[in-house]
Amino acid sequence: MQLTVIGVGPGDSELITVKAVRMIKEADIILVPVKKEGSTKSTALDIAKKYIEDMDKVLYLYFPMINLEQNKDYVESIFKKHGENINQQLQEGKKIVYLTLGDPMIYCTFTYISEYFEKVNYIPGIPSFLNGAAISRKPLCIERESMAVVNMTDDEDKIKMVFDIHDSIVVMKVCANQKLLKELINEGKRSVTFLTNIGLDNEYITEDINYLNEKVPYFTIGIVR
Structure with a gap:
């Protein structure tokens, strides 16, 4: 068995x-x-x-x-x-x-x-954010940079702390708190790549922060630099 x-x-x-x-x-x-x-x-x-x-x-x-x-x-x-x-x-x-x-x-x-x-x-399997980084051709971290994985269902203070500390951030469950995510990206003057339905027929990739203005699909991650 x-x-x-x-x-x-x-x-x-x-x-x-x-x-x-x-x-x-x-x-x-x-x-x-x-x-x-x-x-x-x-x-x-x-x-x-x-x-x-x-x-x-x-x-x-x-x-x-x-x-x-x-x-x-x-x-x-x-x-x-x-x-x-x-x-x-x-x-x-x-x-x-x-x-x-x-x-x-x-x-x-x-x-x-x-x-x-x-x-x-x-x-083990390949996580969506590793495939996303490969698709976007952007490294998640280099040299002395730190990387974090944050879930937008988490406590807002914890999410803010992650953005204060880390250089590169993988954002999971983006649709849970799009308003806060947009605020943090704009405040930190960070770049972002959103990847929706990675590897599926309806895959969508954008670097437009205004993607957060409307409800994004559940299978959406963000790679924030």
Whole structure:
């Protein structure tokens, strides 16, 4: 029995590692997180689909996109059920993989259920911001520069502190607080590259700060220099 969490990268199916592809092909069960109960829509699955020879192996796990603290009992009951079901399949000797966007150690849904398992193997994937830096042809940091990754859902004072301290900043979940982000970029007279839906058919890249004037898509990151 084996449980492996696989990072499938930022969007381009050719950016999945060779090891990840092998583990997907060898799996008895392929777990995929979805945002809506009963849904079969998954970006991670779309990326890895070309390497899945039998779609009947795919099982969908519902992870509610709601405030975890305000709905603690409801959410924990779902996570516990996932843990019980997966452990049952592991006890039956199944080889299981769990697919996640980017890298499994960066904002990964699996983290919420990891406590239910004694041993988990992880296969890293290329994070969206590393692919974004390569696409924009701009280094994230050079020489003595420092780099930070900040989430716009975080406390505003913490976000401001990051902008005060670091030379290069990767901004995740841009859509969570666009107003503050625009203020900080303008105040620091910084340059920025926004990358939306990296590696997908509707990929969009711009250096226009006014991109923040309208609601940007969920899969948008910013690279601030």
